[in-house]
Amino acid sequence: MTTTVPTTAALALGDDALVLSHRLGEWAGHAPVLEEEVALANIALDLLGQARVLLSLVGDEDELAYLREERAFRNLQLVEQPNGDFAHTIARQLYFSAYQHLLYGQLAAEDGPFAPLAAKAVKEVAYHRDHAEQWTLRLGDGTDASHERMQRAAGALWRFTGEMFQPVDGLDVDWAALDEAWSERVGDVLRRATLTVPEGPRTGAWTAGAGRQGLHTEPFGRILAEMQHLHRSHPGASW
Amino acid sequence: MATAAPQQTARDQAYAQGDAGDTAAYERAFDAAVAADERIEPRDWMPDAYRATLVRQIAQHAHSEIIGMQPEANWITRAPSLRRKAILMAKVQDEAGHGLYLYGAAETLGTGRDELLDKLHSGRQKYSSIFNYPTLTWADVGAIGWLVDGAAITNQVPLCRCSYGPYARAMVRICKEESFHQRQGYELLLALGRGTPEQHAMAQDAVDRWWWPSLMMFGPPDDASQHSAQSMAWKIKRHSNDELRQRFVDICVPQAETLGLTLPDPDLRWNEERGHYDFGPIDWTEFREVLKGNGPCNEQRITQRRRAHEEGAWVREAAAAYAAKPTAETGATRA
Numbered sequence: 001m002t003t004t005v006p007t008t009a010a011l012a013l014g015d016d017a018l019v020l021s022h023r024l025g026e027w028a029g030h031a032p033v034l035e036e037e038v039a040l041a042n043i044a045l046d047l048l049g050q051a052r053v054l055l056s057l058v059g060d061e062d063e064l065a066y067l068r069e070e071r072a073f074r075n076l077q078l079v080e081q082p083n084g085d086f087a088h089t090i091a092r093q094l095y096f097s098a099y100q101h102l103l104y105g106q107l108a109a110e111d112g113p114f115a116p117l118a119a120k121a122v123k124e125v126a127y128h129r130d131h132a133e134q135w136t137l138r139l140g141d142g143t144d145a146s147h148e149r150m151q152r153a154a155g156a157l158w159r160f161t162g163e164m165f166q167p168v169d170g171l172d173v174d175w176a177a178l179d180e181a182w183s184e185r186v187g188d189v190l191r192r193a194t195l196t197v198p199e200g201p202r203t204g205a206w207t208a209g210a211g212r213q214g215l216h217t218e219p220f221g222r223i224l225a226e227m228q229h230l231h232r233s234h235p236g237a238s239w
Numbered sequence: 240m241a242t243a244a245p246q247q248t249a250r251d252q253a254y255a256q257g258d259a260g261d262t263a264a265y266e267r268a269f270d271a272a273v274a275a276d277e278r279i280e281p282r283d284w285m286p287d288a289y290r291a292t293l294v295r296q297i298a299q300h301a302h303s304e305i306i307g308m309q310p311e312a313n314w315i316t317r318a319p320s321l322r323r324k325a326i327l328m329a330k331v332q333d334e335a336g337h338g339l340y341l342y343g344a345a346e347t348l349g350t351g352r353d354e355l356l357d358k359l360h361s362g363r364q365k366y367s368s369i370f371n372y373p374t375l376t377w378a379d380v381g382a383i384g385w386l387v388d389g390a391a392i393t394n395q396v397p398l399c400r401c402s403y404g405p406y407a408r409a410m411v412r413i414c415k416e417e418s419f420h421q422r423q424g425y426e427l428l429l430a431l432g433r434g435t436p437e438q439h440a441m442a443q444d445a446v447d448r449w450w451w452p453s454l455m456m457f458g459p460p461d462d463a464s465q466h467s468a469q470s471m472a473w474k475i476k477r478h479s480n481d482e483l484r485q486r487f488v489d490i491c492v493p494q495a496e497t498l499g500l501t502l503p504d505p506d507l508r509w510n511e512e513r514g515h516y517d518f519g520p521i522d523w524t525e526f527r528e529v530l531k532g533n534g535p536c537n538e539q540r541i542t543q544r545r546r547a548h549e550e551g552a553w554v555r556e557a558a559a560a561y562a563a564k565p566t567a568e569t570g571a572t573r574a
Contacts, residue, residue, distance in 0.1 A: 018321075022316060025312075025315040025316055025324070025328055026315075026316060028308060028312035028315055028328070028331050029308045029309045029312040029331075029543065029547065030543070030546075030547045030550075031547065031551065032547070032548075032550070032551020032552075032554035032555060033551060033554065033555055033558075034305065034335055034338055034339055034342075034352075035339070036551075036554075037305075037308070037331075037332070037335035038332055038335045038336055038339070041328055041329075041331060041332035041335065042332060044328055045325060045328050045329055045332065048321065048324060048325050048328065049325065051321070052321050052322075052325070055321075061321050062320050062321060065321055066319075066320075085550075086551065086554045137561065138557050138558045138561040138562075139554070139557050141561055141564065142556070142557025142558065142559075142560045142561045143553070143556050143557050143560045145553050145556075145557075146553055146554070146556070146557030146560075149553070226316050226317060227316060227317065229317060230317050230318075230319045230377055231319045231320070234319070234435065234437060234438065236435075237319075237434055237435050237437075237438055238320075238430065238434065239319045239320040239322075239323055239377075239427075239430055239431075239434075
């Protein structure tokens, strides 16, 4: 019996981790406090580690990261969103880590090709989720200014959250149940942070599953221009 | 049951010879402890000048770690392979961690991180001049690992035996990680040195630009070093600037040969009589200019640091306000 690696799923999960890791890497040297330099780099490294395992299931990690063009990437639009202020970064982390924790929890419990990765990653992601939730509470229930920023960030990224629950080929997951569990967890944290749960649409004609189909937002092309430039300038070189 | 007599330290003996409470006795005790290679700890009496020198040195060291994140972080988003990207991210994370240890060590001397950062941001305290040079190519990341971290280790390993306990202990932890970074930088350059002609040229160019600034990291020559004599007497420093610089040159020359790279110094040659490499004169005018704030990146580095701090103020205020609020469960404040 041979197990085939579900390529679509590995690319979707791997690209999510790769792109979010890249965004967090942009924070290095810019964080509001030294402890957050450590924390954000730590999370970025965990995600990069996950990306490398997942992309390697499909092919050569560097070819996949550095030589695919924008339309071939399968990451969620959420993870490619610019860092914005610290509240935007935390809102993005809150939404994504809650999703990743639930998803990897399910994958770890099953006997599929992603179980070994998910079993390791779910421990890292539990820490990421805790970090994001604690900061959501501090910012939401901190000062008036931080409350306002956190509310704005939670609202601005809300429309990218529906895409997380679009089915992915090769992942045997109850997506509706995942969405429900996510909404409950995130809603609870936002309320405890004295924030209003955003009410706008979470999917639209363009956004539903768009990143998974290789349809990205404009900032994404610039990520690749920066990430791939050196590698592409020296074809065939090893580093 | 008989108990062993507590071991009498040099400090105890010196106290015993005079009235405790009289400054001369404290001074004798301090000098005796330093002479006997005992560690000075935060609650021990120490001369004001010793405390001030340590605060200056440890703070400058801490500031160098956090400013030093910038030239390398400049390449995180452009690292040419995922493995190199992971290594670089881990390194920059370690540097933030080193900054934290060192601010912690400085705080044992009665200062605070906020106060030290304020002095950095206002230019009243310095950081290592090396970080005022730009990282122009990927190979600079390797040159920093090999040369800059290499010079830092040469300087810092003796600090593991520094007379002030908290600093010495921080250095033990830091030096372990730094040696790892140094080897990774060397390995990065080795890959380039043995890579394509373009990669080799990139590596050589980086070494050409970082060699002299790395030699300047050991500070001014011994005859012009204002703090050296006192620091050596207090066993904060163990070796002179020129001794350490020579040690570093002697280590680097054979490593450069292995890398297949040259060092940009026509006067560099083995001196059989001395048993060391002779090397050419350092441009101390450039060194002084960079220290005065006129290096290529001084303005950029400090501006970025200040901006990160100022733009992060609302985050720190939020965390403080949240910590001060009573929790719903117990009614006690969180902090």
